[in-house]
Every structure is written in C-alpha cells, then in structure tokens.
Amino acid sequence: xxxxxxxxxxxxxxxxxxxxxxxLLDQLYFExxxxxxxxxxxxxxxxxxxxxxxxTRKKGVLEVSAYTRYWNIPExxxxxxxxxxxxxDRASARFGADYALNNNLSIxxxxxxxxxxxxxxxxxxxxxxTGEKKTPFSLTLLGALSHRSRExxxxxxSNNPDPSDIYNSSIPKGSVNINGGLRDKxxxxxxxxxxxxxxxxxxxxxxPTIIARGSNAFEEDPEVHLALGFGGRYKLGKHVSIASExxxxxxxxxxxxxxxxxxxxxxxxWEVSKVQIQMFxxxxxxxxxxxxxxxxxxxxxxxxxxxFFGWNFSxxxxxxxxx
Amino acid sequence: xxxxxxCFGFTKPKNQYLTRNGQVTFFSYASAENIKAENNExxxxxxxxxxxxxxxxxxxxxxFEKSLMQEHFNDSYIESDLYPRATFEGTILNFKPRLKGxxxxxxxxxxxxxxxxxxxKIKADINYNDGEYTISGETTxxxxxxxxxxxxxxxxxxxxxxxxxxxxxxxxxEK
Numbered sequence: 245x246x247x248x249x250x251x252x253x254x255x256x257x258x259x260x261x262x263x264x265x266x267x268l269l270d271q272l273y274f275e276x277x278x279x280x281x282x283x284x285x286x287x288x289x290x291x292x293x294x295x296x297x298x299x300t301r302k303k304g305v306l307e308v309s310a311y312t313r314y315w316n317i318p319e320x321x322x323x324x325x326x327x328x329x330x331x332x333d334r335a336s337a338r339f340g341a342d343y344a345l346n347n348n349l350s351i352x353x354x355x356x357x358x359x360x361x362x363x364x365x366x367x368x369x370x371x372x373x374t375g376e377k378k379t380p381f382s383l384t385l386l387g388a389l390s391h392r393s394r395e396x397x398x399x400x401x402s403n404n405p406d407p408s409d410i411y412n413s414s415i416p417k418g419s420v421n422i423n424g425g426l427r428d429k430x431x432x433x434x435x436x437x438x439x440x441x442x443x444x445x446x447x448x449x450x451x452p453t454i455i456a457r458g459s460n461a462f463e464e465d466p467e468v469h470l471a472l473g474f475g476g477r478y479k480l481g482k483h484v485s486i487a488s489e490x491x492x493x494x495x496x497x498x499x500x501x502x503x504x505x506x507x508x509x510x511x512x513x514w515e516v517s518k519v520q521i522q523m524f525x526x527x528x529x530x531x532x533x534x535x536x537x538x539x540x541x542x543x544x545x546x547x548x549x550x551x552f553f554g555w556n557f558s559x560x561x562x563x564x565x566x567x
Numbered sequence: 568x569x570x571x572x573x574c575f576g577f578t579k580p581k582n583q584y585l586t587r588n589g590q591v592t593f594f595s596y597a598s599a600e601n602i603k604a605e606n607n608e609x610x611x612x613x614x615x616x617x618x619x620x621x622x623x624x625x626x627x628x629x630x631f632e633k634s635l636m637q638e639h640f641n642d643s644y645i646e647s648d649l650y651p652r653a654t655f656e657g658t659i660l661n662f663k664p665r666l667k668g669x670x671x672x673x674x675x676x677x678x679x680x681x682x683x684x685x686x687x688k689i690k691a692d693i694n695y696n697d698g699e700y701t702i703s704g705e706t707t708x709x710x711x712x713x714x715x716x717x718x719x720x721x722x723x724x725x726x727x728x729x730x731x732x733x734x735x736x737x738x739x740x741e742k
Binding site for chain 2: 267268269271272273275276277281284285288301302303304305444482483515516517518560562565566
C-alpha cells in the first residue's frame, strides 16, 4: 500500500516535471478553462423549408421575410386553361416578421395572400451543448395560431372533380366553418422541435406536431390532428446547404373529407451577411402549418398542379446591438 | 529518486507572468459596414528569462455588436469548430527585463490562424511597474493569408485587411 502511494507520487511528480519542460503555448493550453459551448447554427435559418427549425434569433434581432410559391395549373382535357407570362400560372406569398425578445424566446407573425393570418411563439427550452456539460440535442417549443379570414378551397377542388362546383355556394369549400366566429376560423398548432447537429455539416430534426381545429365544416373530419415531421440539413459549403423535410400524418388523424398527402420539400439554402434565401421544390402553395400539414391535396411529383417552387427570402435587422 | 523529483517538481518558476483576461479587438473598416469584435478572455504568458511571449485566443470568445455576424464569423469564416483557437509565440527583440517603465520593442514570431502559420513582426509597448507587466500594441493581417474566403458578392464591401489590437496585463504566474 505504502509503496503504491510512493509510486503514484513519483509518477505525478514526473508528470508535473514534464509539464514544466514544455513550451509556453503548451502551458497556456493547460490554463484554458473548461467551458460549455452552445452548439450554434444547427439549421441557421428559422425554417427548414415550409416548417420551423429549432433555430431562434438572438436578442433584439428582427427578421423580416417574404415567402413565395409558384406553380402551374394543370391542363383540363388537354387544354391549357390559362397561362400567365411570368413563368408560372399561379403564385402565393406570405409576408412575415420574427422578433427575438431574448436569446430563447421569439415572437412572429405573418399574413398570406390567401387570407390567412398567423402568429407564433417559439421558445428554446433545451440547447445542444458540448464541452464540460454536454447536452446531446436541442428542444424548441412552438405554439402557433392560424386564422382564416377567407374560405380556402382545397376541399372542393379535390373532392369534386367537376370544376363548376367552385361556383356552387351550397358546397363548403374549406375545412373550417367559415361562417362561424373568430374561434371557429382559428386553428392551433403545437410542435416539439427536437434537433441534433450530428457533425459540422449534418443536422437532423424530428417534429411531433399537434393541430387542433377551431371547427370542422365536415363532420367526418377529426378535431385534432397528429403528425410527425422529419427534417435535415446538409452543409455543402461555407454558405450553401441542402435541406429537406417531410411530415407523416397517420390516416386516422388526417382529414377524412379530402385525400391529403404529407408535405415534402427538398431544396437549397444560401445565406450571406444579413440575407437568407431558400429555394425548394414542394407540393403545396400554402404557408401556415395547419394548411400545409393537414390540407395538402396533391402528392409530390413534377406534373403541373403538383410541383410547386418555393422561394423564402429573409433579411435580418439588429435592433439591439451588444454593448 | 523521489527526493530528486520533489526538488524539480516544486521549483516555482518566478520568471513567468500570466494573464487570463487579455484583450484582443479586431476592426475591419468597410464601405458598407465596420466590423468590430472584442475578446476579453485571451490567455497570454510572458517568460522574462527566455524573453518570450505566447498568446492563446479562443475564437468563440469574440463578441460582435451584431449577433448574426458572430454566428457567421464562427460558422462560415473562421470555422471555430475546426480551428477553435488562434495562437502566437514569439521572441521580444532587444528586451530589457525588469526595466522600470515603458519600452517599445518588436516581437518576432509565428501567428497561427485557421491552422495556417505565418511569420509576423509586431511592434509593442512593454510596461513594467510594481512587479507587473503590460504589453499592448496593434498589427494588421491579410485575410487572404489565412484562407478566409469572402463571398464574391461581399468582396467589394469588406476590407481585405483586419486591424488587430491587443492589451495584456500580466501578473506573476503561480501554478
């Protein structure tokens, strides 16, 4: 026992001698404090494509955004019904703003040209960390409201192949009771955004989602939808990455009055300085989560009417500067 | 053997001075926007006998006025996850140890940033008062030397050189 202690002491002293013999830079490495480092830039952008990522901006940052979607309408019986000259037949847009109240809590709002107003609170509950205290993942909570000021005709378009039904006012065209009150036309969205930056290039996210409807125009539709989102980002270069996402909506939690498809997107992110641009292919022209996740009536393919080109543009203002 | 170890192990180096909160600031003057960042956690050691100085700068500890700029700095320009620190090790030329008051000297050594080492020569003011050293000065570096790529779209708006100033207040180093 005693000889053991002597041996350990001798070894320790030899090590301390070795340390002393090293050069000045090595001495400084030993002086470095052990730190816990927050994992930054998991997705860098607030959205993966159409859906939220775990990211929030730092305190005092205002991000304004213009999200647009472009698509062609399908030919009916081989006849192109209409064409615009701008490369696509139809376009939709959402203009929004996101403000970071502090490094963990952000508030956002948006208006879409289909008459949807949305607002959300986003809170970073758990952050991925490395160093002394490690946390393997990030968790961000999202609570959002989406209000429809106009009827959105997804349902009638898909369920009633006769196009003239659009003009029949006795058939409800949207999934919510559009003649009801404010509550009837407002859907709630709750999400757990769970993400992990696996290495410097690859980040993945899982997003369990609940959507509670304010009302149902069709009795057979569920009042509460559940969905599971999957997302990922892969960094290709210093300023470029590819991103993709998909939401799985189990049949019993999907709309029954309309055949819907889990939304998917695949695209490229580009950011430099205060500008961020996302370009992606998807199959929905809507923006708020309740519409995108539960009311996408077409599947993803390259046919006219199914292929939507998404373009998210955002610009950052630092309203509060450090120091 | 144990006795010999103790003798050498516990010899305290009295010729070394250390700072744990040295200041390094960098400025980049540009037409569009000036970029400024400050780091107050720089480690530096001064060995008076060897007339040598070493500096260890943690890149993540640089604080910017604009938070997104800081994120870009770490993520897209410096790549702090791959290259967490910048280091300098050099010799003070014609150093007069323990000379009371101020002396202006050149420090010649190697600066390593993003894994790239370049020889540099920096003019510095060295002050010795009440048993404590202060070293301060400034220098400029060329971002191209360290393969910091600036996207074409910003090339005309961002300065190609960065001014770096430093201020280290050393205290006797006790382990």
